[in-house]
Amino acid sequence: QVQVVESGGGVVQPGRSLRLSCAPSGFAFSNYGMHWVRQAPGKGLEWVAVISYDGSNKYYADSVKGRFTISRDNSKNTLSLQMNSLRAEDTAVYYCAKEFLGWGAFDIWGQGTMVTVSS
């Protein structure tokens, strides 16, 4: 079935790095823009980053710009989020999400992977 599965979350100290991965299946990954969205404990949704279908365009929320890097490998069907210089406020569940028909909405979400930044 159509799904995305995130992995790579964990507990990391402030200032360190972590790399999240997303494995899509059931759809033509190389045809769709992909996003990362996060949700801090007990808080609302926050859009983090987007990468176009071919990887040529990337955009980031101001809160992560310069620290996070989104990438994709269409030959290996993988999406990644490299997170550097992590802060306590980056603690959240991180969701990978597929873009819907170019609308900038998200029709397929993963179950999320928890990132905890703590000393």
Add this chain to the structure above:
Amino acid sequence: DIQMTQSPSSLSASVGDRVTITCRASQPISNFLHWYQQRPGKAPKLLIYAVSSLQSGVPSRFSGSGSGTDFTLTISSLQPEDFATYYCQQSFTTLLAFGGGTKVEIK
């Protein structure tokens, strides 16, 4: 950046009630407005895209309307499975944004 403001932040309602949630954008966003439902411990689910288009499989009791900066999600007859948090989201700009959420609780 475009800011999205939802109201109310929470509401209490009974099964069968008509529920309306409002979302306001800080500037006009054409029809690039979408709604999601999130149940506790679960990923969000797309309900409505492009203001009023119902996503496949979503019950017809959900509807969306609005234009410019003001938008509404309506649940015509609240069902037990509808108790959840609802989010609006704009995609008019490349920097996407969600509203703060509206938690619908059982009265």
